[in-house]
Amino acid sequence: MIEQRPLLTAMSHIIMVLGVILVAFPIWITFVAATHDDIRMVQAPLPLLPGEHFFENLDKTLFGVGLSGTESAPVWLMLLNSLAMALMIAFGKIAISLLSAFAIVYFKFPFRMGFFWMIFITLMLPVEVRILPTFEVVASLGMLNSYWGLTVPLIASATATFMFRQVFLTVPDEMLESARIDGAGPMRFFFDILLPLSRTNIAALFVILFIYGWNQYLWPLLVTTETDMTTIVMSIKQMLEAAEQSPQWNIIMMTALLAMLPPIVVVIGMQKLFVQGLTETDK
Amino acid sequence: MLKRVHFPSSPLPYLLVAPQIAITLVFFIWPASQAMYQSFLIEDAFGLSTEFVWFENYELLMEDKQYLDSFGRTIFFSAAVAFLSMSLALVLAGFADRVIRGAMVYRTLLIWPYAVAPVLAGALWVFMFNPTLGIISYALEFVGVNWNHYLNGEQAMALVIFAAAWKQIAYNFLFYLAAMQSIPRSVIEAAAIDGAGPMRRFITIVFPLIAPTTFFLLVINAVYAFFDTFGIVHAVTQGGPANATTILVYKVYNDGFVGLDLGGSAAQSVILMALVIGMTVVQFRFVERKVQY
Numbered sequence: 001m002i003e004q005r006p007l008l009t010a011m012s013h014i015i016m017v018l019g020v021i022l023v024a025f026p027i028w029i030t031f032v033a034a035t036h037d038d039i040r041m042v043q044a045p046l047p048l049l050p051g052e053h054f055f056e057n058l059d060k061t062l063f064g065v066g067l068s069g070t071e072s073a074p075v076w077l078m079l080l081n082s083l084a085m086a087l088m089i090a091f092g093k094i095a096i097s098l099l100s101a102f103a104i105v106y107f108k109f110p111f112r113m114g115f116f117w118m119i120f121i122t123l124m125l126p127v128e129v130r131i132l133p134t135f136e137v138v139a140s141l142g143m144l145n146s147y148w149g150l151t152v153p154l155i156a157s158a159t160a161t162f163m164f165r166q167v168f169l170t171v172p173d174e175m176l177e178s179a180r181i182d183g184a185g186p187m188r189f190f191f192d193i194l195l196p197l198s199r200t201n202i203a204a205l206f207v208i209l210f211i212y213g214w215n216q217y218l219w220p221l222l223v224t225t226e227t228d229m230t231t232i233v234m235s236i237k238q239m240l241e242a243a244e245q246s247p248q249w250n251i252i253m254m255t256a257l258l259a260m261l262p263p264i265v266v267v268i269g270m271q272k273l274f275v276q277g278l279t280e281t282d283k
Numbered sequence: 284m285l286k287r288v289h290f291p292s293s294p295l296p297y298l299l300v301a302p303q304i305a306i307t308l309v310f311f312i313w314p315a316s317q318a319m320y321q322s323f324l325i326e327d328a329f330g331l332s333t334e335f336v337w338f339e340n341y342e343l344l345m346e347d348k349q350y351l352d353s354f355g356r357t358i359f360f361s362a363a364v365a366f367l368s369m370s371l372a373l374v375l376a377g378f379a380d381r382v383i384r385g386a387m388v389y390r391t392l393l394i395w396p397y398a399v400a401p402v403l404a405g406a407l408w409v410f411m412f413n414p415t416l417g418i419i420s421y422a423l424e425f426v427g428v429n430w431n432h433y434l435n436g437e438q439a440m441a442l443v444i445f446a447a448a449w450k451q452i453a454y455n456f457l458f459y460l461a462a463m464q465s466i467p468r469s470v471i472e473a474a475a476i477d478g479a480g481p482m483r484r485f486i487t488i489v490f491p492l493i494a495p496t497t498f499f500l501l502v503i504n505a506v507y508a509f510f511d512t513f514g515i516v517h518a519v520t521q522g523g524p525a526n527a528t529t530i531l532v533y534k535v536y537n538d539g540f541v542g543l544d545l546g547g548s549a550a551q552s553v554i555l556m557a558l559v560i561g562m563t564v565v566q567f568r569f570v571e572r573k574v575q576y
Contacts, residue, residue, distance in 0.1 A: 003475060012378040013385070019375040020392045023452060026407040027395070029418060033410065045421045096302040103299035108285060109292045115300050122311045124563050128510045128532045129555040132539040132548055133314035133321070153310040156303055173288040186290050215400035217514040218536070233400045237518050240406055249410065256406050263398035268391060275457060278397075 027260075033253035034058075041249040053250065061254040075255060078232040082214055083262070085150050085231055089213030090206050092155035098202075101164035102190055106176070123158035127219050135222050149223045150231075154216065159281045160205055166280075167198045204277030207270050211263040232259040315556065321549035340550035349526065350534070350551070357530040360444060361508035368448035369500055372455030377485060379456075380463040390460065397453035401446075402514030408446040409519050432520065436527025439520045443528050446519060447512045455500050462496035463489060502566045509558065531555060 029048075033041060036051035062076050072078075103109075104116055127134065134153055143149030171194065179189045195202075220231045236259060239252045267274050290296075322340050324333045344350045379389050396404070411419045412430060420430035432439040466489060474484045513532045516522060522529035522537060529537070535555065539548030 005481070008481060009382065012381045015378045016375065016382060016385075016389045019371070019378075020389060022371075023393050023396055023449070026404075026411060026449065027399075029411055030407055042416065044416050046416055046418045048418070096306070099299040100303040103296040104285075106286055106289050107292065107296035107299075108289055109296045112285070112296075115304055118307055118312070119303060122307050124560045125311050125315050125556060126510050126559060128513060129535070129552050129559060130311075130314045130318050131536060132545065132552070133317035134310055136317070137310060137314055152306060156306040156311060161303065169286075173286060176286065176288045186295055211398055215398075215403075217400060217402045217517075222540070233402060236402055236406045240409065240518055247416065249416070252406070253410065256403055260399045260403050263400075264395045267395055267398040271391060271394070274394075275461075278454070278457060279461065 030253045030257055033249050034257050036250055038248050038250050042247055057250050057254045061251050061258065072235060072238060073227045073230055075232065075258065077228065078230055078235050079258060081229060082231040082233060084147055085216065085220070086210050086213035088147060088151040089154055090209035092151060093157040093160050093209050094202055094205060096155060097157050097160035098164055101161050101168055102194065105165055105168040106186070119156070119158050119161050122156045127154070131218065131222060138223060145224055145226045145229045150220055154219060160209070163201065163205060163280055164198065167201050168194060171197055200273070200276070201280065204273045204280060207266055207274045208277040208281055210266055214263050318549045318552040321545055322553045325546045340546045344547065344550055352526070353529050353531055353534050357509065360440070360530055361505050363444045364447045364451065364508040365501055365504035367444065368451040369455050369497070369504060372452050372459050376456050376459035376463055377489070379460055381481070393456050394453045396450050399450060400514060401450060401511055402518045404446045404450040405515040405518030408442055408449070412442055434524055436524050439524060439528050443512070443515055443519050446515050447508060451504060451507060455504070458496055458500055459493065462493040466492050499566070502562055506559070506562050
């Protein structure tokens with residue numbers, strides 16, 4: 001603290017609290033809506049304080065038949081689909097990026113820079129700008145409605161490759177020299193020295209990529225047509241549409257709550273890794 | 284780039300890069316070149332024959348009032364999202380930087396919208412602003428505002444902007460806070476000794492020193508508003524009413540998957556790709572500059 005200004009400090013706290021309220025208000029409203037029964041949720045004004053039907057709604061949402069008038073997979077199945085998708089994307093991206101960064105940093109081979117630039121280009125081609133042709137490729141490979149179709153097209157990663165390249169470049173040369181003197185081959189060096197050294201970077205990246213994978217929306221929307229393959233994040237849109245006819249907001253908001261809970265838990269629980277991952281990947 | 288000490292050439296490195304390169308080729312480079320090729324084709328109304336037309340799709344786009352409107356709308360939307368979320372984040376970070384006790388608690392409470400998927404953010408805001416039931420539209424009635432984003436295009440745009448900006452505050456806040464905390468205390472103290480109050484110090488020292496962060500965030504927010512907000516628009520307005528919220532990404536999807544105008548959609552894709560490439564180049568040139576000082 002540079003100077004004593006109790007008034008300004010008090011004001012800072014007030015503004016921060018207002019900021020927190022602004023940011024948390026939508027999530028609070030969601031939570032409140034998920035704790036009332038459907039009768040209370042059609043009477044304006046809607047409640048601002050939680051009710052008593054939380055577990056009832058949770059049970060109905062997780063294992064019920066879904067909203068009346070819609071045909072959808074049970075919510076627990078959609079949660080599992082989302083989890084599988086998020087984990088496959090996160091692990092897939094980390095694995096292939098580690099390998100290619102290792103090759104680019106530690107080997108001298110023809111077309112090395114060509115490969116590097118090819119990976120770099122993926123940064124400039126987000127799914128949103130090439131949806132139709134990518135969809136056609138996946139369809140012609142017969143990968144629609146499968147976990148592979150959901151994840152593989154998304155796991156190429158320039159940012160992750162760059163990050164591991166940065167990490168490997170900071171590993172002292174003596175590590176490799178001494179490993180070679182001890183007779184370690186490339187893969188031995190990779191698994192026994194490089195991987196343990198980049199452990200925290202991998203963890204930080206995992207946090208970011210898990211959120212990225214879990215929150216995918218447009219791509220699953222295109223690739224899955226069978227209800228058994230839908231993810232939880234996707235299902236919200238269908239529910240909002242159904243809400244025009246039968247507004248069961250308690251169930252919809254409970255589903256929304258379940259859909260955002262895992263990534264929020266990851267962000268709050270692994271805050272330090274999350275912040276590290278965020279700042280590392282965007283450099 | 285390459286380690287001074289490295290392994291000799293062998294087939295191994297090719298195997299190591301193979302998975303990444305294979306995926307890049309099959310799912311990135313091939314579709315992107317397909318998009319480029321398709322953007323030169325026009326299909327007849329029944330999809331029976333296609334004709335190679337060079338730049339006619341682009342010319343049609345440039346004459347298409349709807350497309351040009353959508354372009355302008357996207358720029359307005361991005362500017363509004365970036366301004367709203369960055370200025371709120373800047374204010375919050377400025378005050379968070381001042382408080383010593385509880386700064387981490389505030390940070391924890393502010394970062395979670397980052398974890399919320401865009402489409403969910405859209406769902407939350409649609410629920411709060413629901414014309415018949417929403418808690419905020421209910422409150423707005425008391426101040427004489429009749430909220431109905433299903434009918435009023437400006438209100439629909441405002442709602443999409445709110446949802447998009449809300450989600451991005453967390454990200455901007457983290458980067459601003461980190462930038463402010465990396466300013467040497469001695470600089471601030473010297474100014475304080477010279478009699479500059481907190482407001483003056485913020486305007487003349489802190490804000491100029493974090494200008495690189497502001498620029499970086501501007502690019503990131505623009506990219507976010509251009510490409511990551513599809514879910515918000517899809518959940519909140521579906522581009523309506525009367526195209527009032529049809530931003531470019533939504534239009535590509537709508538023309539390609541709903542309207543089945545392959546050539547036009549592909550041409551739009553190519554234009555978007557050019558935009559991403561431009562933004563990425565700006566971002567990287569900036570990062571290089573930052574590394575130097």
